[in-house]
Amino acid sequence: MSKLALEHFLPYRLNRLSSAVSQQFRAVYGPHHDLTVPEWRVLATLAQFGTMTAKAIGKHSSMHKTKVSRAVRALEERRWLVRRENAQDRREESLSLTAPGLHAYREIVPRALAFEASILTALGPHAEPLLEALALMEARFPVE
Amino acid sequence: MSKLALEHFLPYRLNRLSSAVSQQFRAVYGPHHDLTVPEWRVLATLAQFGTMTAKAIGKHSSMHKTKVSRAVRALEERRWLVRRENAQDRREESLSLTAPGLHAYREIVPRALAFEASILTALGPHAEPLLEALALMEARFPVE
DNA sequence: AATCGACAGTTACCAAAGCAACCATCTTGA
């Protein structure tokens, strides 16, 4: 009879690790402790690309449109983001960060990068192979 | 100004990969397509160790006691698991799989192992380094 | 043996996420 040890089972380990890392990462938000992961993703995507639509944000950050919609609203209520109707196509709206939104982003980014760097340096020589393996697995499991 | 590209950001990538893998893994349950991840973990843990308590299951599978409680009830309603009151300590109950539970487990395991193997062989020479890096990160992010 | 704190497990309540239905607008083609 074939044997399966849960603690060595890859899907389980990935899942566990991913939640532990996300959990720890919340501390990185610092003063903005009540930010959610979807909100962080929208913030990061808009900071990265400037003005864009909700659809594009969802595509880039692998989030379902309802998740994006709710995160956008939350950031809007925080005044970190504004919507502007697109005159060419009034179904979509152009989203962009406000000054306070960009400010918060600039506060978070160095801490986020430091967090990531602390993991990678702890991995030492294993870091590079890990990243390569990640890339391979990402290719194998594309966003559905 | 420091730059952060979400698609290269480690916590994001781990999160994304973990859900994609879990997503695909659901196909492995085969005929038991409506099994949830917590239920699968309870099943696998009980098959691995035989009779044990809910507390012990939670510890081994990194699940909160409420999650375990609900998964146990679901498996019980499926008749895959029975509870037996522990006479020595009536606070806890001894849980164990029934014959149908074990049968389902034996159906799933080979498929689960094949799924894992398909990932690892696709990684080729990157598999071993990945597993090492995973172990390092698990040590760095222990179960809280 | 009575009480108090610890502990196993359940339940109630609330936040988060997915699905599907929906609204408004655009595009296509007869």
Next chain:
DNA sequence: TCAAGATGGTTGCTTTGGTAACTGTCGATT
């Protein structure tokens, strides 16, 4: 030009997960 389908985005419903409060039992101290 207008009907039909596609598209961007929102909302409602349901499922899932976590927190905290609760129940029942145990162990220890008195």
